Amino acid sequence: MDWNELYSSRIESMGHSDVVAMLKLAERPEVISFAGGLPDPDTFLLKETREMFEKVLTRMGAAALGYGPTHGITPLREWLAGHMTRMGRPTQTAECLVTTGGIAALDLICRVLLDPGDRVVVGEPAYLAALHVIRSHQAQFVGVPLDPEGMRPDLLEVQLHELKRRSLRAKFIYLVPSFQNPAGVTLTEERRKEIVAMAARYGVPIVEDAAYRDLRFEGQAPSLLAALDPQVIHINTLSKVFNPGVRIGWATAPQPFIEALALAKQGQDQCSSTIGQYVAHAFALEGLIDRQRAKAIAIYRQKRDVMLAALDQYFPASARWTRPEGGFYTWVTLPEDMDTQALLPRAIEAAAVAYGAGPSFYHHRGGKNHMRLSYSYVSKSRIEQGIQRLGNLLCSLDR
Amino acid sequence: MDWNELYSSRIESMGHSDVVAMLKLAERPEVISFAGGLPDPDTFLLKETREMFEKVLTRMGAAALGYGPTHGITPLREWLAGHMTRMGRPTQTAECLVTTGGIAALDLICRVLLDPGDRVVVGEPAYLAALHVIRSHQAQFVGVPLDPEGMRPDLLEVQLHELKRRSLRAKFIYLVPSFQNPAGVTLTEERRKEIVAMAARYGVPIVEDAAYRDLRFEGQAPSLLAALDPQVIHINTLSKVFNPGVRIGWATAPQPFIEALALAKQGQDQCSSTIGQYVAHAFALEGLIDRQRAKAIAIYRQKRDVMLAALDQYFPASARWTRPEGGFYTWVTLPEDMDTQALLPRAIEAAAVAYGAGPSFYHHRGGKNHMRLSYSYVSKSRIEQGIQRLGNLLCSLDR
Numbered sequence: 001m002d003w004n005e006l007y008s009s010r011i012e013s014m015g016h017s018d019v020v021a022m023l024k025l026a027e028r029p030e031v032i033s034f035a036g037g038l039p040d041p042d043t044f045l046l047k048e049t050r051e052m053f054e055k056v057l058t059r060m061g062a063a064a065l066g067y068g069p070t071h072g073i074t075p076l077r078e079w080l081a082g083h084m085t086r087m088g089r090p091t092q093t094a095e096c097l098v099t100t101g102g103i104a105a106l107d108l109i110c111r112v113l114l115d116p117g118d119r120v121v122v123g124e125p126a127y128l129a130a131l132h133v134i135r136s137h138q139a140q141f142v143g144v145p146l147d148p149e150g151m152r153p154d155l156l157e158v159q160l161h162e163l164k165r166r167s168l169r170a171k172f173i174y175l176v177p178s179f180q181n182p183a184g185v186t187l188t189e190e191r192r193k194e195i196v197a198m199a200a201r202y203g204v205p206i207v208e209d210a211a212y213r214d215l216r217f218e219g220q221a222p223s224l225l226a227a228l229d230p231q232v233i234h235i236n237t238l239s240k241v242f243n244p245g246v247r248i249g250w251a252t253a254p255q256p257f258i259e260a261l262a263l264a265k266q267g268q269d270q271c272s273s274t275i276g277q278y279v280a281h282a283f284a285l286e287g288l289i290d291r292q293r294a295k296a297i298a299i300y301r302q303k304r305d306v307m308l309a310a311l312d313q314y315f316p317a318s319a320r321w322t323r324p325e326g327g328f329y330t331w332v333t334l335p336e337d338m339d340t341q342a343l344l345p346r347a348i349e350a351a352a353v354a355y356g357a358g359p360s361f362y363h364h365r366g367g368k369n370h371m372r373l374s375y376s377y378v379s380k381s382r383i384e385q386g387i388q389r390l391g392n393l394l395c396s397l398d399r
Numbered sequence: 400m401d402w403n404e405l406y407s408s409r410i411e412s413m414g415h416s417d418v419v420a421m422l423k424l425a426e427r428p429e430v431i432s433f434a435g436g437l438p439d440p441d442t443f444l445l446k447e448t449r450e451m452f453e454k455v456l457t458r459m460g461a462a463a464l465g466y467g468p469t470h471g472i473t474p475l476r477e478w479l480a481g482h483m484t485r486m487g488r489p490t491q492t493a494e495c496l497v498t499t500g501g502i503a504a505l506d507l508i509c510r511v512l513l514d515p516g517d518r519v520v521v522g523e524p525a526y527l528a529a530l531h532v533i534r535s536h537q538a539q540f541v542g543v544p545l546d547p548e549g550m551r552p553d554l555l556e557v558q559l560h561e562l563k564r565r566s567l568r569a570k571f572i573y574l575v576p577s578f579q580n581p582a583g584v585t586l587t588e589e590r591r592k593e594i595v596a597m598a599a600r601y602g603v604p605i606v607e608d609a610a611y612r613d614l615r616f617e618g619q620a621p622s623l624l625a626a627l628d629p630q631v632i633h634i635n636t637l638s639k640v641f642n643p644g645v646r647i648g649w650a651t652a653p654q655p656f657i658e659a660l661a662l663a664k665q666g667q668d669q670c671s672s673t674i675g676q677y678v679a680h681a682f683a684l685e686g687l688i689d690r691q692r693a694k695a696i697a698i699y700r701q702k703r704d705v706m707l708a709a710l711d712q713y714f715p716a717s718a719r720w721t722r723p724e725g726g727f728y729t730w731v732t733l734p735e736d737m738d739t740q741a742l743l744p745r746a747i748e749a750a751a752v753a754y755g756a757g758p759s760f761y762h763h764r765g766g767k768n769h770m771r772l773s774y775s776y777v778s779k780s781r782i783e784q785g786i787q788r789l790g791n792l793l794c795s796l797d798r
Binding site for chain 2: 026062104115266
């Protein structure tokens with residue numbers, strides 16, 4: 001069979017996946033990898049998780065092992081509605097859909113909204129897995145630069161206006177408002193209000209990906225975009241405050257849109273793991289999500305501090321980086337003539353250290369003088385060691 | 400937000416989902432529902448499953464709760480390769496991809512192969528969830544009728560030939576060769592060989608969905624299509640011989656195609672449940688899949704016998720039905736002027752019994768004088784009761 005002549009244009013357009021390549025890099029034990037965005041297993045409440053599995057299987061029996069409803073099991077949807085309400089977005093159970101992780105939620109949204117060639121607004125830079133999903137639906141990207149306060153509303157308006165002038169309209173604006181992946185920056189309250197009002201004015205839905213929002217180390221959390229406007233499509237995951245291995249995420253949106261997502265989910269995976277949902281619900285109900293979050297914040301805050309101190313100490317004076325108030329990432333800007341993509345193989349070979357090369361995070365594959373450094377997974381001593389190695393390599397080039 | 404003007408043409412084309420509607424029907428406790436295809440929870444090895452969760456979480460710790468590789472965890476892929484090899488298709492680990500259930504595997508195949516308007520060959524009738532997935536990728540259906548020996552090769556060749564004459568080619572042929580859903584029929588060995596050879600001749604891949612194959616009550620199993628030709632794309636699920644709640648399925652195919660599926664999976668859900676995969680592997684390794692299969696076969700065989708006997712006793716003489724040698728379903732053919740779709744609300748209201756109406760299983764929404772009856776979930780006494788009620792209703796119309 002000649003597969004190449006059978007492939008869809010979608011798969012042709014995808015080319016290769018940076019995520020797969022990055023995860024492969026992380027596998028060699030001698031390499032200190034700041035490339036992936038993996039949670040630290042030390043944040044997991046292992047004993048409690050084991051107890052919840054035991055409890056659910058004892059209490060629920062076979063009901064926890066059968067098929068579940070496509071929308072998700074009712075008790076978990078109820079809990080999610082309460083959780084969203086507590087976060088400032090008054091929510092009915094019918095406005096929540098359980099998904100198989102956060103990326104699956106974005107995939108459903110793309111299925112529901114995108115035809116090939118449709119426009120989607122993304123940050124410059126943006127979360128690479130989100131770019132992969134949107135690209136797989138053959139959308140055209142409209143990029144809007146970020147600065148230390150998040151996506152720039154003035155440049156967003158230029159793009160929305162230009163589309164309107166051409167009688168076009170973006171299908172959605174994809175945003176990670178808090179501790180953005182990869183830039184680590186957080187959209188200010190003022191900008192949140194401005195962007196939500198602008199999106200409503202132009203009739204363009206916002207997709208708010210709040211994957212890291214709960215991991216705030218310091219300072220005051222700005223409003224959820226969905227709290228500013230209930231029309232905002234909110235997607236989220238329990239991967240950071242429970243664990244990624246159960247694959248539980250969710251979407252909260254107006255009910256008609258949730259119904260469209262559920263229809264699409266029938267063609268994606270029918271239902272998310274039933275046992276995973278029951279265990280997640282039991283975990284949440286016993287206050288364990290709060291406990292794990294507190295533990296995670298303490299661990300990640302320390303790691304961020306270690307990384308920022310090491311960057312100060314070892315990186316060349318010409319480098320700049322963001323100082324995230326939460327989440328997993330800092331974003332490094334090197335002099336314009338640096339090429340992090342070209343440098344990566346050498347960093348791995350010569351310095352045994354890996355990072356996310358800038359172009360992976362740009363829809364146009366530019367941004368070659370940037371790199372994403374994740375402090376979430378690597379141990380503190382290895383963070384310092386790895387940043388030293390990488391800093392030495394960069395200093396050797398910086399003359 | 401006016402969602403309706405934002406929806407993709409894909410979601411417009413999907414209209415509504417028969418699966419969702421059917422699962423809803425099954426919820427009212429007074430209704431005896433033969434509509435769904437749910438496994439009997441009595442087939443689950445509950446105690447052993449609980450022990451496996453305990454064992455995996457104790458032995459693996461946090462590693463069972465983190466992200467896993469997109470292709471699936473290596474020990475499970477190795478086990479699947481051995482399993483496929485034992486089923487007559489010599490398989491390397493690299494030829495297996497773990498998926499979030501069987502439907503997710505079919506969705507990945509569609510992502511990799513289908514552009515809107517592409518042709519896909521399906522049975523008449525065909526598995527309704529598969530029709531839903533393929534429809535969601537905006538393919539055009541090419542239907543080939545079944546008879547008691549499965550899909551008719553002569554009519555398949557007519558279609559493939561006609562497409563070729565028009566310089567077209569189907570992207571794949573979707574088949575459930577054993578205990579077909581919904582017809583309950585099994586493709587004979589002779590037809591398997593004929594269809595596999597024909598597909599190779601026309602350069603059209605076969606997708607073999609073997610979801611029910613392991614549940615054979617009697618008689619000799621014909622060859623796996625993938626055993627007759629390793630180019631066949633094999634998809635399968637542990638939902639029937641472990642449980643559906645962990646959402647573990649897989650695809651076996653030539654390695655280049657598996658790599659394309661893995662790329663697509665990055666945009667579907669990144670990875671399947673890690674804990675689910677480790678538990679499934681532990682369950683398989685301890686011989687529990689074999690034990691559950693034996694238990695399931697015994698239970699489903701009895702249920703099939705009860706249903707067939709009740710059909711003999713209570714259904715009108717004008718009705719015909721298939722006698723499945725395994726799986727979950729029998730397929731009833733009523734006189735041409737009957738309309739099972741129109742009758743369904745009355746069956747539920749007046750007789751408190753539900754079934755799968757014929758048109759749900761036809762890409763062209765015809766076949767209104769057929770119904771699918773599932774004996775898998777309902778208890779034996781309720782099977783007899785439900786068939787009696789439904790038979791009485793049909794007899795009252797059959798004059």
